[in-house]
Amino acid sequence: MSRAAQAAMAASYKSQKEAFVSGLMGGKISEINYVTAVAPAAVVLWSALQSRQSFFKPYTPLSFAVDFLLNVGAILLATTVYANTPVLLILLLLAPVAIVYAFPRTGPSRKGKLPLKPATKQSKADQPSPLPKKSFLTTYRGAMLVITCIAILAVDFRIFPRRFAKVENWGTSLMDVGVGSFVFSAGIVAARPILKEQLKGKTTTLGKRLYQSIRHSLPLLTLGLIRLYTVKGLDYAEHVTEYGVHWNFFFTLGFLPPFLALFQSAFQLLPSYAGLAIALGAVYQAILEYTKLKVFILTAPRIDLFSQNREGIFSFFGYLAIFLIGQATGMYILPRTISSSIGSQARKRLLLTLGIWSTIWILTFNISTSYKFGFGWAVSRRLANLPYILWIAAFNTAQITLFCLVETIFFPAHHRSTDANNNAEEEVYKQATSRVLEAYNRNGLFVFLVANLLTGLVNMAVPTLHVSDIQAMGILLGYAVVVTGLALGLDVYDISIKL
Secondary structure, three states, X not given: OOHHHHHHHXXXXXXXXXXXXXXXXXXOHHHHHHHHOHHHHHHHHHHHHHHHHOOOOOOOHHHHHHHHHHHHHHHHHHOOOOOOOHHHHXXXXXXXXXXXXXXXXXXXXXXXXXXXXXXXXXXXXXXXXOOXXXXXXXXXXXXXXXXXXXXXXXXXXXXXXXHHOOOOOOOEOHHHHHHHHHXXXXXXXXXXXXXXXXXXXXXXXXXXXXXXXXXXXXXXXXXXXXXXXXXXHOOOOOOHHHHOOOOOHHHXXXXXXXXXXXXXXXXXXXXXXXXXXXXXXXXXXXXXXXXXXXXXXXXXXXXXXXXXXXXXXXXXXXXXXXXXXXXXHHHHHOOOOOOOOOHHHHXXXXXXXXXXXXXXXXXXXXXXXXXXXXOOOOOOOOOOOHHHHHHHHHHXXXXXXXXXXXXXXXXXXXXXXXXXXXXXXXXXXXXXXXXXXXXXXXXXXXXHHXXXXXXXXXXXXXXXXXXXXXXXXXXXXXXXXXXXXXXXXXXXXXXXXXX
């Protein structure tokens, strides 16, 4: 075959791949909720095995296999083989819980508390951290990263339903909620340094905040440039209306820190990150509705650098609002307590707070989208408009509430005492946390980067549109094993890679 013929075939296949992910309409939010509910269902079974049988302690090869199948394999099945019947998969995951409870308990007592130190004066190093690691938060972030890493490759195969892929203009999909959730969870983590400042009674100047934020941004912006170069240099299939001709998700992540440093100053005027987010989203939505900006983003010709990347530039404001809501959520879930209450009272108060905020975001989302009782706006990830912002907030707070409830039911000792030392708390944290999800959470951004690189390699090596469903599942399973193995290997060797 001549080089010209090969080039023509490559161009034709590239066009097929771009068409495969373009012009999509998405699916129902209810279906997305069912599919993503597989993760909490898997965690329920994991928690039953651990709390009743101490199945994952010690962590043997069999323990890893079951951990992987529950927290990675189940999500892979939910987005492929069981995509049309996620409720059946949820029932299959929950049914064995009754069997687990039918066997005698071999684990520690359910009503046991954290082991306490003798009543002696604790050194500063032994005092419980005011910002302890929380199992339910690790589980939430780990599960979010798992489904994100699976979806970015699975979307290139026909076994992954088109309604789960990113929507072109208006609508909702699994991958649309995934990208927003990634930003939301990053916002939660970003609340930690702010809380540390508050605990120390210190404030950082705007200049220092900007300097620190730029240092944090540079690696992400570098990754964005590397991705841009490789996509263009390798003539890789791309979906231009997702972010634009040159923009990509790493640029969005990279530009967030400097803008957040500026919004930290605005916090003095409106002392609520959620309030700032709503104000930003409302102003952005008003501009979309009452100016020609919406038409420009959706239909304008790409004649210069600005118009070529308009989706990435303007959707950034929506993602900034999502990040701020994530930060607001982190401000009340990261501290040891959210009031003067301790132990089980604090946990009940936290669950109540999460439930209230979930209800608020669900109601405001429905008001924004309802034609009968609200504004009748459609969700658009491409615009990252106000309905999209509210949907991401509602989805993630509800997910966190579910994971928190599961931990509260199965591992009550994790929150019943605040007098234990750090070593005792760490032991209980490990007891209640999946090793696989902990590994994904620990090096989340690096694992996501590697998953992107592997996705590119698979697409260059395999004609993903032309493989059978069985072959696709084999490739996806192998990919999931490699990504999980990398994450777990880094965790085993106590390696943290911060980007």
